Amino acid sequence: MSKAESQFSPVYLIYGCLAEKAAHGYEIHQRISSDLGFVWSISQSQLYTLLKRLEKQNLIVGELQLQDGRPDRKKFQLSMKAKQSYQAWLYSPVWVSMRALRMELLTKIYFLSSQDPDAIEELISKQIEKIEISLKSIAAQKEIIADEQIINQISMEIKYSQIQMMFEFLKQFNIDQVRR
Amino acid sequence: MSKAESQFSPVYLIYGCLAEKAAHGYEIHQRISSDLGFVWSISQSQLYTLLKRLEKQNLIVGELQLQDGRPDRKKFQLSMKAKQSYQAWLYSPVWVSMRALRMELLTKIYFLSSQDPDAIEELISKQIEKIEISLKSIAAQKEIIADEQIINQISMEIKYSQIQMMFEFLKQFNIDQVRR
DNA sequence: TTTATATACTCAATGAGAGAGTATATGCTC
DNA sequence: GAGCATATACTCTCTCATTGAGTATATAAA
Numbered sequence A, B: 001m002s003k004a005e006s007q008f009s010p011v012y013l014i015y016g017c018l019a020e021k022a023a024h025g026y027e028i029h030q031r032i033s034s035d036l037g038f039v040w041s042i043s044q045s046q047l048y049t050l051l052k053r054l055e056k057q058n059l060i061v062g063e064l065q066l067q068d069g070r071p072d073r074k075k076f077q078l079s080m081k082a083k084q085s086y087q088a089w090l091y092s093p094v095w096v097s098m099r100a101l102r103m104e105l106l107t108k109i110y111f112l113s114s115q116d117p118d119a120i121e122e123l124i125s126k127q128i129e130k131i132e133i134s135l136k137s138i139a140a141q142k143e144i145i146a147d148e149q150i151i152n153q154i155s156m157e158i159k160y161s162q163i164q165m166m167f168e169f170l171k172q173f174n175i176d177q178v179r180r
Numbered sequence C: 001t002t003t004a005t006a007t008a009c010t011c012a013a014t015g016a017g018a019g020a021g022t023a024t025a026t027g028c029t030c
Numbered sequence D: 001g002a003g004c005a006t007a008t009a010c011t012c013t014c015t016c017a018t019t020g021a022g023t024a025t026a027t028a029a030a
Helices: A011-020 A025-036 A044-056 A080-090 A098-115 A117-147 A150-171 B011-020 B025-036 B044-056 B080-090 B098-115 B117-144 B150-171
Strands: A060-065 A073-078 B060-065 B073-078
Touching: A011 A025, A011 A044, A011 A073, A011 A080, A011 A098, A025 A044, A025 A073, A025 A098, A025 B150, A044 A060, A044 A073, A073 A080, A080 A098, A098 A117, A098 A150, A098 B150, A117 A150, A150 B025, A150 B098, A150 B150, B011 B025, B011 B044, B011 B073, B011 B080, B011 B098, B025 B044, B025 B073, B025 B098, B044 B060, B044 B073, B073 B080, B080 B098, B098 B117, B098 B150, B117 B150
Parallel strands: none
Antiparallel strands: A060 A073, B060 B073
């Protein structure tokens, strides 16, 4: 399980927000908290830290806006590179783990629902395929480790049931729910 | 969800190993990888970093052993304080989240199975109670957010199903499996 | 003879995440 | 009209998690 596969940092959450329109930190945080508050919980400071890092890496570009009566703020836009990596991310199914399926896949569906609702169906069917393959490989692994430490076996059993559950869930997922 | 409730760092994994006998880093890593490799994946360097931190905080005490033909090594023991916190941890049910139920609870069961197998039953029944309460509160929350962003609702739905699954799993858990 | 594996640990660097702090304006209550 | 909470907007510090690569020696396998 490589880093790229297993780790999903909130970077794409920022990209997703900025893909629709340039925004400043506070605004992004508001949106995430209200629309995805049960999927992600990201603190203000964490978000700002992340924005700074992305700006330093030239993945997003900030422009300071002076306001009076209000604190100044910095409006961010996606760089070309970030735009591309966001697009690639948005349309591809996630690595099969419960965390990714719950957090990352739902996030993709959320952004697709306002940015490209017609693509949701295909994403989900690609995801279902990927899960199917994964279930088979977990089943095979279960056989292999049948003589190992019982705790490992139980752990794998639980993992299997969870993914199976997501499999069923996605198969009967009603796309109209998330269409706007 | 406070840090203490939600975060389970591998610290207790180390405590659990050292509770049985003093050991050095390499040994601990071997044991975790083979017995709990599907539950945890912790790199060598992460383990050594952690050992250093715990030693610095006087939670474990290390003693350098010079070897010839082999690299020197450091044998660690639990401090009194760590022993107490380990005992308290070992017998209490975990915070209800999938991650904790899969990783932390199984780890407790694993250590109990060699350190105090008779206590497993009570731990599981306490855990079941705790899950029951949690399921009720999630169900109530589902009602409350029924008008919120659909993605949040779906996320909560998934969470509920997962925990329900663990609930059923624990209710029919056969303790003899893990008894030695 | 070379190469992989086992033993044992170090170091550097990045990233995640919590927590508290700063500053100003508006609205609301007593 | 005095005080107090809330909304706007962002900063700073610190700890801990995690990866990746490197060091050094001995033995077993090819």
